[in-house]
Amino acid sequence: MQPLDQVFVVLKHWLVNHSPTATQPAVSILLTIFPILLVFPILFALTTVLERKGLGRIQNRYGPNRVGPLGILQPMADAIKSLTKEDIVPSSADPAVHFLAPLVLLAVAFLPYAVLPIGRNMIAANLDAGVLFFFAIGAISELSVFMAGWSSRNKYSLLGAMRAVAQMISYEVPLLLSSIAVIMAAGSLSTVEIVEKQATFSGIFPHWYVLTPWGLAGFILFMIAATAETNRSPFDLPEGESEIIAGYYIEYSGFKFALFFLGEYLGMFAISGLGITLFLGGWSAPFSFLTWVPSWIWFFAKLLGLIMGFIWVRGTLPRLRMDQLMNFAWKFMLPMALVVVVSAGAWRFLPHGVTRWLVSSAFIAFSYVLLARGVGTRNKIARRIYRFAE
Amino acid sequence: MAESAGAERMSVPFLILAAVTLASACTAMLLRGLVHCALALAVTFAGLGALYLALGAQFLGLAQLLVYVGAIAVLIVFVILLTRGGETAATLLSPAPPWVLGILVSAAIFAILAWAIIHSSAIHSVGSPASPPSIRQLGDVLMQDYVLPLELIGLMLTAALIGAVIVAMKEKQGTE
Numbered sequence: 001m002q003p004l005d006q007v008f009v010v011l012k013h014w015l016v017n018h019s020p021t022a023t024q025p026a027v028s029i030l031l032t033i034f035p036i037l038l039v040f041p042i043l044f045a046l047t048t049v050l051e052r053k054g055l056g057r058i059q060n061r062y063g064p065n066r067v068g069p070l071g072i073l074q075p076m077a078d079a080i081k082s083l084t085k086e087d088i089v090p091s092s093a094d095p096a097v098h099f100l101a102p103l104v105l106l107a108v109a110f111l112p113y114a115v116l117p118i119g120r121n122m123i124a125a126n127l128d129a130g131v132l133f134f135f136a137i138g139a140i141s142e143l144s145v146f147m148a149g150w151s152s153r154n155k156y157s158l159l160g161a162m163r164a165v166a167q168m169i170s171y172e173v174p175l176l177l178s179s180i181a182v183i184m185a186a187g188s189l190s191t192v193e194i195v196e197k198q199a200t201f202s203g204i205f206p207h208w209y210v211l212t213p214w215g216l217a218g219f220i221l222f223m224i225a226a227t228a229e230t231n232r233s234p235f236d237l238p239e240g241e242s243e244i245i246a247g248y249y250i251e252y253s254g255f256k257f258a259l260f261f262l263g264e265y266l267g268m269f270a271i272s273g274l275g276i277t278l279f280l281g282g283w284s285a286p287f288s289f290l291t292w293v294p295s296w297i298w299f300f301a302k303l304l305g306l307i308m309g310f311i312w313v314r315g316t317l318p319r320l321r322m323d324q325l326m327n328f329a330w331k332f333m334l335p336m337a338l339v340v341v342v343s344a345g346a347w348r349f350l351p352h353g354v355t356r357w358l359v360s361s362a363f364i365a366f367s368y369v370l371l372a373r374g375v376g377t378r379n380k381i382a383r384r385i386y387r388f389a390e
Numbered sequence: 391m392a393e394s395a396g397a398e399r400m401s402v403p404f405l406i407l408a409a410v411t412l413a414s415a416c417t418a419m420l421l422r423g424l425v426h427c428a429l430a431l432a433v434t435f436a437g438l439g440a441l442y443l444a445l446g447a448q449f450l451g452l453a454q455l456l457v458y459v460g461a462i463a464v465l466i467v468f469v470i471l472l473t474r475g476g477e478t479a480a481t482l483l484s485p486a487p488p489w490v491l492g493i494l495v496s497a498a499i500f501a502i503l504a505w506a507i508i509h510s511s512a513i514h515s516v517g518s519p520a521s522p523p524s525i526r527q528l529g530d531v532l533m534q535d536y537v538l539p540l541e542l543i544g545l546m547l548t549a550a551l552i553g554a555v556i557v558a559m560k561e562k563q564g565t566e
Contacts, residue, residue: 097429129448129525136439136452139460143432146467150425162471165464172460189525 005294008035009121032124036113043303044265045075051311058315078258085254090153093251097151102252102259104144109266111137115191116273119283119296123192130191131179134274135172138229141267142168145238148260149248160247163322164231164238170329171228171235177337178218178225181344182209182278191274195282204288208281213361214343217368219279221337223309226271228329230264232310234317237325272306273299332371339367403444411437424470432463449525 003010012031019027049064049072056063064071089098115130117123127133142165149161186194186209198208209215228235231247239247249260276282280302283295320328343363350356414433421427435458442451523531532540 094423094426097426127448129452132449132452132456132525136455136460139456140436142460142464143429143467146464147429150467150471158471165468169461169464 002292002294005120005296007294008119008296036124037110040110040113040266040269041262043269043300044262045079047265047269047307048078049074050307051314054308054311055315058312082255082258087254087256088251090251092153094151094153097147098251101144101148101151102256102263104147105141105263106259106266108137108141108144109263109270112270112274116270116277117192117195117282118273118299119294122283122296126192127190129189131183131189131194131274131278134191134270135176135179138172138267138271141263145248148252152248152251154251156244156246157248157250160238160244160250163244164248167228167231167235167238167325167329170326171225171333174221174329174333174337175225175229177334178222178340179274179278181214181218181337181340184341184344185209185212185215185348191277191282195277195284198281199284201288206281206284206286206288208279208284208286210279210281212347213357213364214340214347215279217336217364218340218344219275221333221340222275222279223306225333226268226275227310227313228325230268230271232268233314234319235325236319237322268310269303269307272303272310275306276302335371336367339363404441407437407440407444411441425467428463428466428470431466432459435459435463449528 012028015031016024016028052074053063053065053071064074067073067077089095112134114124115127115133125133145164145168146161149157149159149164152158182194183189186197188194188197198206200207205211210219227233231238237243237247239249244250249257252260276299283299285291285293285295285298343360346363347356347360350359411434414430414437418427418430418434421430436455439451439454439458442454445451
């Protein structure tokens with residue numbers, strides 16, 4: 001094995017072995033958790049700059065370019081600003097829940113990283129049911145969003161929280177179903193095993209699930225649902241600025257707002273990490289002749305690629321309306337995800353060769369055309385009728 | 391020897407989790423605001439899930455988190471908000487009879503459960519606890535031995551879902 005690939009693992013073992021015997025378990029735990037608590041917030045800081053610059057480029061303006069060279073120190077300025085701002089709690093708010101909501105959100109945002117393999121042998125907790133753990137933790141974040149929206153005692157924040165919870169519940173279904181296809185194919189709920197199944201090569205091509213017909217469809221569904229889960233544009237109705245100001249975190253200022261911001265981006269990274277693990281082969285190299293590159297570099301390269309996709313989508317697509325959002329989830333995403341599961345089953349049991357490619361693709365193409373047409377004819381795009389304004 | 395060592399190692403996390411679960415359950419009973427109660431109840435559910443995890447029942451623990459915290463607690467909260475119970479108008483403490491009744495019912499349920507657990511064969515027969523079943527084993531059993539009950543439950547849940555949608559639709563037509 002290349003030394004660079006395992007450098008962090010070796011370093012951790014060395015440090016643990018050189019600490020006093022009594023503290024070894026604690027040191028080991030700390031050395032596992034600390035990098036996660038360090039790397040992903042740094043990635044968050046980097047992403048805020050990248051996002052603002054990327055959006056600026058898409059919208060034909062400069063973006064941040066004043067703090068430091070090329071505006072790269074902007075997150076430092078943002079951090080200082082949010083630390084020094086006054087923390088205002090509305091007098092009618094529920095103080096305990098209002099205080100707890102950002103903390104719960106942040107804790108829940110960090111937990112899923114425990115089961116993400118960010119490199120070969122680099123996982124905090126190799127659970128038997130890693131994928132299930134991820135979704136179980138994700139379910140708690142809905143409650144923290146509700147806590148924030150309800151405790152602020154503000155109509156807009158409550159509306160935003162209700163929208164967020166409804167959206168998260170609706171899009172969790174296709175998210176889970178498209179993951180189930182991968183779990184069926186890999187025959188395991190363990191994230192490590194799922195990645196190892198994909199890290200083999202035939203010829204120069206890897207066995208990533210995204211390179212199968214059902215995997216491609218599943219990956220697209222997964223990423224759409226992930227965008228909705230993390231309340232990113234075009235699914236950012238819960239915080240739609242033009243309608244309900246900022247949704248569930250209107251009444252948060254200063255550092256609590258920064259914590260919400262951090263939690264949201266951490267959630268986005270985590271769910272992208274799960275998408276990479278399930279569909280894009282985790283830390284494995286895209287071609288067999290590139291396996292000499294350290295595994296963790298591949299993981300973060302894929303992660304940055306997906307983040308770039310998120311930024312691009314945010315800069316390109318307009319926000320959906322609430323009914324469009326729900327129709328899309330229940331009338332298109334859910335049936336499509338079920339078809340992906342069936343297609344993955346067909347793929348699993350048909351013999352290797354052209355037939356299973358054809359059958360699996362036919363399933364998806366046929367139902368896509370049918371569903372898209374069904375959704376399309378129901379809601380014909382017509383001239384908008386203004387009821388209340390001329 | 392090995393067992394007692396294992397039990398001792400378990401005891402600190404177990405005590406913490408048990409304390410959190412019990413405390414939040416008491417909080418859920420004692421608080422006045424219904425939303426506060428629901429949130430405390432969610433902590434109880436999460437504590438129970440963590441207890442299952444500590445016992446090595448991964449699937450059960452995570453399913454508990456996913457279903458109870460992710461779905462049931464959210465459902466309770468929604469119901470409270472939609473039925474206008476979430477307003478903090480301090481509800482008066484209920485008069486004595488329901489209190490007494492509640493204590494009686496919970497004591498009876500506790501007695502029945504305790505009696506069942508003490509007299510069950512599982513608690514006496516096991517000398518050294520077998521390793522908890524893996525998720526693969528659980529899946530195999532569900533999909534082979536218990537596939538008929540599983541499908542029946544699925545059918546029932548689907549029927550309930552469709553029924554709920556129909557009820558909701560009728561109500562909507564009535565109001566318009």
